[in-house]
Amino acid sequence: MDNKGIQKGSSQKILVVEDNQDNRELVVKVLKINGYKVIEAVDGEEAIEKTKTEKPDLILMDLFLPKIDGYEVTRRLKRDRDLRRIPIIALTAHAMKGDMEKALAAGCDYYIPKPIDVRELPKQIKHFLKPNP
Numbered sequence: 001m002d003n004k005g006i007q008k009g010s011s012q013k014i015l016v017v018e019d020n021q022d023n024r025e026l027v028v029k030v031l032k033i034n035g036y037k038v039i040e041a042v043d044g045e046e047a048i049e050k051t052k053t054e055k056p057d058l059i060l061m062d063l064f065l066p067k068i069d070g071y072e073v074t075r076r077l078k079r080d081r082d083l084r085r086i087p088i089i090a091l092t093a094h095a096m097k098g099d100m101e102k103a104l105a106a107g108c109d110y111y112i113p114k115p116i117d118v119r120e121l122p123k124q125i126k127h128f129l130k131p132n133p
């Protein structure tokens with residue numbers, strides 16, 4: 001097909017929830033290079049709003065956020081019938097066993113410790129995205 005878009009990531013939409021600007025810009029850049037559409041949220045409230053309005057295919061969720069933390073955002077989204085199927089991957093620097101369990105208990109589907117590995121990230125998220133029709 002003569003699709004102008006970059007083949008790798010397709011038009012799938014990823015919501016990046018991260019309050020730290022440097023971290024957010026890095027993740028956004030990696031995702032865009034890999035052909036994904038990216039939406040950004042800088043706090044928990046915005047994360048919930050944008051999930052509802054944009055219906056992303058996947059959410060990358062920092063757990064420590066202003067207003068509503070990532071655990072609570074995840075719990076709320078996973079209680080919502082329309083939104084619970086969206087995979088949520090937690091991102092946090094506190095890569096300790098307890099945090100990982102807490103993230104999964106809140107409803108996160110997977111957990112990626114920070115700092116992110118820019119080469120691994122696309123592979124790590126790929127498993128949680130449905131292949132393009």
Ligand code: MN
Nearest residue numbers: 019062064065
């Ligand atoms: Mn944070």
